[in-house]
Amino acid sequence: xxxxxxDKIISAIQSVIRPxxxxxxALHEPCFNGNEWKYIKACLDSTWVSYVGKYVDRFEEMIxxxxxxxxxxxxxxxxxxxxxxxxxxxxxxxxxxxxxALTFVATANAVAHCxxxxxxxxxxxxxxxxxxxxxxxxxxxxxxxDTSGCKNKKTGNRIKAIIPMHTFGHPVDxxxxxxxxxxxxxxMIEDAAExxxxxYKGKHTGNWGKLSILSFNGNKTITTGGGGAxxxxxxxxxxxxxxxxTTAKIPHRWEYRHDHIGYNYRLPNINAALGCAQMEQxxxxxxxxxxxxxxxxxxxxxxxxxxxxxxxxHAKSNYWLNALLLDEASLARRNQLLEKTNDAGIMTRPAxxxxxxxxxxxxxxxxxxxxAEDLEARLINIPSSAVLGE
Amino acid sequence: xxxxxxDKIISAIQSVIRPxxxxxxALHEPCFNGNEWKYIKACLDSTWVSYVGKYVDRFEEMIxxxxxxxxxxxxxxxxxxxxxxxxxxxxxxxxxxxxxALTFVATANAVAHCxxxxxxxxxxxxxxxxxxxxxxxxxxxxxxxDTSGCKNKKTGNRIKAIIPMHTFGHPVDxxxxxxxxxxxxxxMIEDAAExxxxxYKGKHTGNWGKLSILSFNGNKTITTGGGGAxxxxxxxxxxxxxxxxTTAKIPHRWEYRHDHIGYNYRLPNINAALGCAQMEQxxxxxxxxxxxxxxxxxxxxxxxxxxxxxxxxHAKSNYWLNALLLDEASLARRNQLLEKTNDAGIMTRPAxxxxxxxxxxxxxxxxxxxxAEDLEARLINIPSSAVLGE
Numbered sequence: 001x002x003x004x005x006x007d008k009i010i011s012a013i014q015s016v017i018r019p020x021x022x023x024x025x026a027l028h029e030p031c032f033n034g035n036e037w038k039y040i041k042a043c044l045d046s047t048w049v050s051y052v053g054k055y056v057d058r059f060e061e062m063i064x065x066x067x068x069x070x071x072x073x074x075x076x077x078x079x080x081x082x083x084x085x086x087x088x089x090x091x092x093x094x095x096x097x098x099x100x101a102l103t104f105v106a107t108a109n110a111v112a113h114c115x116x117x118x119x120x121x122x123x124x125x126x127x128x129x130x131x132x133x134x135x136x137x138x139x140x141x142x143x144x145x146d147t148s149g150c151k152n153k154k155t156g157n158r159i160k161a162i163i164p165m166h167t168f169g170h171p172v173d174x175x176x177x178x179x180x181x182x183x184x185x186x187x188m189i190e191d192a193a194e195x196x197x198x199x200y201k202g203k204h205t206g207n208w209g210k211l212s213i214l215s216f217n218g219n220k221t222i223t224t225g226g227g228g229a230x231x232x233x234x235x236x237x238x239x240x241x242x243x244x245x246t247t248a249k250i251p252h253r254w255e256y257r258h259d260h261i262g263y264n265y266r267l268p269n270i271n272a273a274l275g276c277a278q279m280e281q282x283x284x285x286x287x288x289x290x291x292x293x294x295x296x297x298x299x300x301x302x303x304x305x306x307x308x309x310x311x312x313x314h315a316k317s318n319y320w321l322n323a324l325l326l327d328e329a330s331l332a333r334r335n336q337l338l339e340k341t342n343d344a345g346i347m348t349r350p351a352x353x354x355x356x357x358x359x360x361x362x363x364x365x366x367x368x369x370x371x372a373e374d375l376e377a378r379l380i381n382i383p384s385s386a387v388l389g390e
Numbered sequence: 391x392x393x394x395x396x397d398k399i400i401s402a403i404q405s406v407i408r409p410x411x412x413x414x415x416a417l418h419e420p421c422f423n424g425n426e427w428k429y430i431k432a433c434l435d436s437t438w439v440s441y442v443g444k445y446v447d448r449f450e451e452m453i454x455x456x457x458x459x460x461x462x463x464x465x466x467x468x469x470x471x472x473x474x475x476x477x478x479x480x481x482x483x484x485x486x487x488x489x490x491a492l493t494f495v496a497t498a499n500a501v502a503h504c505x506x507x508x509x510x511x512x513x514x515x516x517x518x519x520x521x522x523x524x525x526x527x528x529x530x531x532x533x534x535x536d537t538s539g540c541k542n543k544k545t546g547n548r549i550k551a552i553i554p555m556h557t558f559g560h561p562v563d564x565x566x567x568x569x570x571x572x573x574x575x576x577x578m579i580e581d582a583a584e585x586x587x588x589x590y591k592g593k594h595t596g597n598w599g600k601l602s603i604l605s606f607n608g609n610k611t612i613t614t615g616g617g618g619a620x621x622x623x624x625x626x627x628x629x630x631x632x633x634x635x636t637t638a639k640i641p642h643r644w645e646y647r648h649d650h651i652g653y654n655y656r657l658p659n660i661n662a663a664l665g666c667a668q669m670e671q672x673x674x675x676x677x678x679x680x681x682x683x684x685x686x687x688x689x690x691x692x693x694x695x696x697x698x699x700x701x702x703x704h705a706k707s708n709y710w711l712n713a714l715l716l717d718e719a720s721l722a723r724r725n726q727l728l729e730k731t732n733d734a735g736i737m738t739r740p741a742x743x744x745x746x747x748x749x750x751x752x753x754x755x756x757x758x759x760x761x762a763e764d765l766e767a768r769l770i771n772i773p774s775s776a777v778l779g780e
Contacts, residue, residue: 029437030437030439030440031437032434032435032437032439036434037431037434040430040434041427044422044426044427044430045422047419047420047421047422048608049420049422049608049613049615049664050420050607050608050609050613050615050616051607051608051616052608076466076467076616076655077466077654078654079637079653079654080654093505104637104646105637105638105639105646105648105652106637106654108651109637109651109652109653109654112651113651113653115483115505217440217441218438218439218440218441218442218658219440223439223440224658225439225440225658225659225660225661226440226441226466226656226657226658247469247494247495247496247499248495249495253728253732254728254732254738254739254740255740255743256494256495256739256740256741256742256743257743257748258495258748258750259748259749259750260750261498261499261502261503261750262495262499263469263499263503264467264469264470264496264499265466266616267616268608268614268615268616268661269615270615270660270661270664271615271658271660271661274439274660338643338644342643342644348644349644349646350644350645350646351646352646353645353646353647358647358648358649359649360648360649360650360651
């Protein structure tokens with residue numbers, strides 16, 4: 001296997017991004033060239049900046065129309081969205097939830113916020129997401145579906161749910177995961193925080209989970225400053241999710257009476273105004289991001305020791321964060337590349353430290369994670385802003 | 391005791407608010423006549439709309455300067471602020487936390503979000519907040535301070551904290567509550583969600599709790615759309631609170647490693663931009679609100695059966711929500727007044743349904759709540775926007 005030549009990799013990145021960018025290049029920055037000002041000004045002028053207002057409703061409708069789901073609930077961020085989705089499918093304190101070890105920490109935090117236990121599963125190179133065959137073998141060994149759900153034979157806990165995450169926007173292979181969910185009576189929630197604009201077998205990600213979630217953080221394909229959404233095709237659960245994200249007040253002209261412990265995770269109208277303007281530009285952002293990915297693909301075609309990661313065959317990806325895979329699993333080599341690029345003003349980053357290695361999750365159950373370990377040592381994200389694809 | 395004459399009460403309200411307002415009058419609406427648009431536009435133009443940006447830092451500094459606390463952490467809302475404050479003082483699952491039954495549901499929700507149990511205490515007419523003498527007698531009976539803290543002799547749980555709330559902006563009598571906190575080894579957290587601009591014995595509310603919280607919801611004295619803050623004079627705890635409101639990432643050029651289960655409760659920079667503009671106008675808002683309260687006081691001086699609630703002698707209040715107290719404790723009479731005023735386009739509301747009456751909290755421990763019950767049946771809030779005081 002050829003050793004990657006760091007300088008050649010940097011040249012390839014530069015050949016794509018430098019013609020237009022002399023200064024430092026961010027990993028992913030937002031673009032506000034649409035109706036952002038107009039809508040925010042209208043929102044301020046109406047004084048309806050808080051939780052009730054037309055932009056909240058309009059933003060939810062725009063997301064529903066685009067993704068094809070029946071019900072959308074916009075909230076303060078993706079972590080909050082995932083916590084509520086887990087609550088709504090019935091995850092309780094002490095339950096285990098299967099999540100990839102190779103994901104952003106928010107996936108595990110949301111599980112922990114429910115008092116539940118992340119149970120880390122392996123990922124595969126094909127999708128950068130959960131490895132379904134390996135998971136199936138593992139569950140055969142440690143899990144037993146019974147009348148009350150699925151029991152972890154080793155820990156004695158109930159395994160209640162599974163959260164596939166679409167890494168860097170690339171859809172994981174959902175069909176085999178759905179099959180596993182059915183066999184083991186697991187609720188499936190898609191963590192689509194990174195995959196707005198990504199489609200699995202022709203349908204938008206987030207349509208397979210009982211509920212799924214999106215993120216509109218500042219580094220995402222579209223942003224509301226901070227924000228996220230719960231999306232679902234189950235209108236009853238969607239309505240409950242909406243209610244839980246408020247203070248769970250029973251509608252009344254003046255009485256303040258509440259019927260659930262509410263979370264107050266509502267997205268303010270002013271952030272939703274930003275979201276509406278961003279959604280209008282989503283097709284344009286996606287086209288630019290795909291153009292950028294195509295240029296990277298071409299630039300890396302002849303570079304030894306490294307591969308530009310491309311969308312899996314079952315998917316059309318948003319290419320949220322473009323990713324390189326070093327042929328050789330070497331943290332030293334990876335870090336050398338990170339250092340050189342960042343020193344040169346080209347922002348790059350590795351994938352996340354595997355979550356099972358973090359102090360607060362190190363005692364959580366996990367399967368063999370050799371696939372995730374391998375990816376952790378080989379993955380590097382490179383600049384991916386839509387503007388670079390112009 | 392004279393029965394209140396509903397029509398005379400309505401006339402008194404109208405004499406204060408109608409000269410300038412023909413249409414419906416809200417209970418509390420925000421006012422954006424300062425640098426809101428300028429700062430938000432600058433924020434958009436910088437593209438730093440998310441969690442890192444100069445407005446977050448500036449907003450925190452402005453709040454610290456104004457309240458006189460050492461450390462401020464701005465977050466998505468007051469509920470989130472209170473949850474983190476409780477975490478930081480060491481409230482654990484199964485602990486009890488003393489809170490007034492007469493408060494907005496968010497106080498109890500934040501306790502529940504920590505897995506802890508709200509323990510409802512009584513309020514008194516003098517301040518509309520916790521009745522300290524009655525509480526002292528109650529704790530003498532049911533609580534026993536020991537080496538590990540304070541034990542509830544009836545339930546066997548630890549009582550870990552007490553949350554005085556400054557009702558409608560009127561400061562509760564903090565000194566005797568501090569004394570009780572010391573005697574019973576309770577951590578005190580002030581719920582100052584409603585009392586930005588309110589002072590107790592010359593110092594801003596929020597300076598007595600180990601940590602305290604503010605809210606910038608759309609109906610508050612200043613607003614950020616949705617928002618809140620943790621304020622504290624303990625810089626170590628303040629720093630921990632800040633860390634927990636992020637994803638608890640350890641600073642590093644590229645590595646994604648986290649050392650706590652973070653909550654992702656950060657206030658986006660775009661909302662903080664709104665907050666900075668609002669803080670600049672706070673003294674003006676407060677002057678108008680006090681002028682409005684003075685006019686209400688005068689208008690109600692001759693109205694039988696009802697009293698306009700005035701700040702306690704130890705306090706200077708922001709008069710966030712102006713309040714009437716019917717002499718007679720009658721829900722029927724109160725509801726008649728609510729109906730007539732709301733029908734006439736004058737938005738009014740009662741205090742909250744006491745929290746111990748809500749389904750999700752009805753099994754929580756509580757003391758005799760006759761003071762709170764009396765206030766619940768007699769309190770009515772009347773229009774309080776700063777603009778009405780012009």
